[in-house]
Amino acid sequence: MALGLQLRRQVLAGLLLCLCVGRWAEAGKVLVVPMEGSHWLSMREAVRELHARGHQAVVVAPEVNLHIKADDFFTMKTYAIPYTRDEFDSIMKGRPDEFFERARFLTWFLETMATLKNVSLFFARSCEALLYNKDLIRDLNASSFDVVLTDPVYPCGAVLAKYLSIPAVFFLRFLPCDLDVESTACPNPFSYIPRLLTMNSDRMTFFQRVKNMLYPLGLKYICQVSLTPYERMASELLQREVSLVEILASGSVWLFRGDFVMDYPRPIMPNMVFIGGINCANKKPLSQVCTAAFVQSVFPVEHVLFFKKQ
Ligand SMILES: *[C@@H]1O[C@H](CO)[C@@H](O)[C@H](O)[C@H]1NC(C)=O
Ligand SMILES: *[C@@H]1O[C@H](CO)[C@@H](O)[C@H](O)[C@H]1NC(C)=O
Numbered sequence: 534m535a536l537g538l539q540l541r542r543q544v545l546a547g548l549l550l551c552l553c554v555g556r557w558a559e560a561g562k563v564l565v566v567p568m569e570g571s572h573w574l575s576m577r578e579a580v581r582e583l584h585a586r587g588h589q590a591v592v593v594a595p596e597v598n599l600h601i602k603a604d605d606f607f608t609m610k611t612y613a614i615p616y617t618r619d620e621f622d623s624i625m626k627g628r629p630d631e632f633f634e635r636a637r638f639l640t641w642f643l644e645t646m647a648t649l650k651n652v653s654l655f656f657a658r659s660c661e662a663l664l665y666n667k668d669l670i671r672d673l674n675a676s677s678f679d680v681v682l683t684d685p686v687y688p689c690g691a692v693l694a695k696y697l698s699i700p701a702v703f704f705l706r707f708l709p710c711d712l713d714v715e716s717t718a719c720p721n722p723f724s725y726i727p728r729l730l731t732m733n734s735d736r737m738t739f740f741q742r743v744k745n746m747l748y749p750l751g752l753k754y755i756c757q758v759s760l761t762p763y764e765r766m767a768s769e770l771l772q773r774e775v776s777l778v779e780i781l782a783s784g785s786v787w788l789f790r791g792d793f794v795m796d797y798p799r800p801i802m803p804n805m806v807f808i809g810g811i812n813c814a815n816k817k818p819l820s821q822v823c824t825a826a827f828v829q830s831v832f833p834v835e836h837v838l839f840f841k842k843q
Contacts, residue, residue, distance in 0.1 A: 561679040564699065565592040565607065566690025568683075569625070569656070573600050575790055576684060576704055578814040581606050583682075591676070593669075595659045597621045612669050614662045616655065624651050646755055653687070653759030660689035664696065664766055673697060680785075688760070691780050692767045703784045706791060710749065710756035716781035720800040727797060735797040 565580055567573040580590045584606035594601040595614045598621075603609040663669065674697055681701045683690025686708060694701035707713060709729065714721040723745050727733035731748045733741045760777055767775040785804065792809030801807075 560587045560589070562676065563588055563590045564673065564676075564678040564681045564693075564697075565590050566681060566683040566693055567592060567594060567601055568686055569601075570599050572684050572686065572706075575811050575814065576682070577604075578811060579682070579704065579788075590682075591673075591678070593663065593673070595662065599625060610669065610672075612663050612666050614659050616658065621655065624655055642751070649755055650758050653755075656687045656689070657759075657762035660687065660692070660763065661766060663689060664693060664770060670696075685781055685784070688763045688777065688780055691784065692763055692770070695767060695775075695780055695783055696770050700785045701783060703781075703787045705787070705789060707789065708781075710752050712756070712760075712777060712781055713787065716778050716784065717787060717802045717805060718782075719802045719805070725797075726799045 563580075563583055565576070567576050580592065583590055590607040591610060592601065592607045593610050593612070596611045597614055597616070597618045601609075673693075678697070678699050681690055681694035681697075681699050682704060683694065683701060684705050685691045685703045686705055691701055691703070705713070707729075708716075711721060711728075713719075724742060725735045725737070727735060727737070728745050728748050729752065731741070731744055733745055737745060763780065764775060764777050767780050787802075787805045788808050789805060790809055790812055792807055795809060
């Protein structure tokens with residue numbers, strides 16, 4: 534009984550301490566380095582929530598971008614980039630219908646790779662304009678941020694965090710070429726974890742396992758092309774050889790915008806957190822035309838009929 538009371542008193546004291554220190558400990562300064570396009574739309578909701586909880590957020594973005602616009606829940610800092618809005622638009626807007634085209638796999642793959650290569654080149658140029666902007670870097674370094682929140686799909690924010698020696702929190706769907714699992718030293722067996730684009734499930738026949746091992750080789754090339762500029766920049770800035778895995782391994786927490794409802798189960802590490810629900814923060818009803826086009830592009834015809842009957 535006496536022990537129970539004592540314990541309860543200790544818990545109460547602990548709670549009081551948390552409450553007193555809480556408000557002071559909570560307010561942090563967050564440097565946000567978002568990724569272009571739709572990636573920003575879910576990150577924006579996280580930044581809005583950080584602001585609502587008393588944190589200060591500074592969002593750094595290139596002058597020319599798709600969706601990253603100033604808002605009242607963060608401070609926006611933009612930097613000059615070495616290309617024009619027209620050049621950027623023509624690369625980014627590309628041909629959206631390409632995705633729905635039923636081209637042969639190889640043609641589709643090669644075209645997608647070519648587009649990705651072009652887009653990657655723009656992102657690398659934008660990142661260079663940020664990392665080598667002496668005034669902005671001096672300003673960011675002097676602001677003593679507590680944490681960098683960034684989408685590492687193009688690891689510009691990750692390099693910046695390492696350069697400024699600030700802990701990084703990654704906010705992402707996934708990384709190509711298994712860079713996420715490699716950087717977190719997470720087990721990733723070929724035998725039951727389906728690889729990107731293979732359409733395999735977690736139960737594979739022998740030949741599906743062979744496919745599971747071969748597909749990633751094709752992607753390695755595009756990772757090589759699109760991600761080596763970041764290794765080069767990091768090595769130059771830190772004045773030593775730095776690998777991509779080393780840059781990404783410095784991530785303290787990985788927030789995955791995914792869920793085991795959507796993906797097959799797989800081993801994870803303690804610093805991987807699944808926050809798939811955030812994608813639904815801003816939901817709007819889809820038009821029927823859009824839903825039908827999407828469903829038809831993804832599922833075989835019989836399945837579409839099945840869907841319509843329901
Ligand atoms: C890639 O960029 C080059 C030059 O900017 C352009 O000529 C080419 O059509 C682009 N390719 C794709 C697939 O977007
Ligand atoms: C940031 O400031 C610290 C302290 O003044 C300095 O030692 C460090 O080199 C600076 N880092 C960069 C990237 O400028």
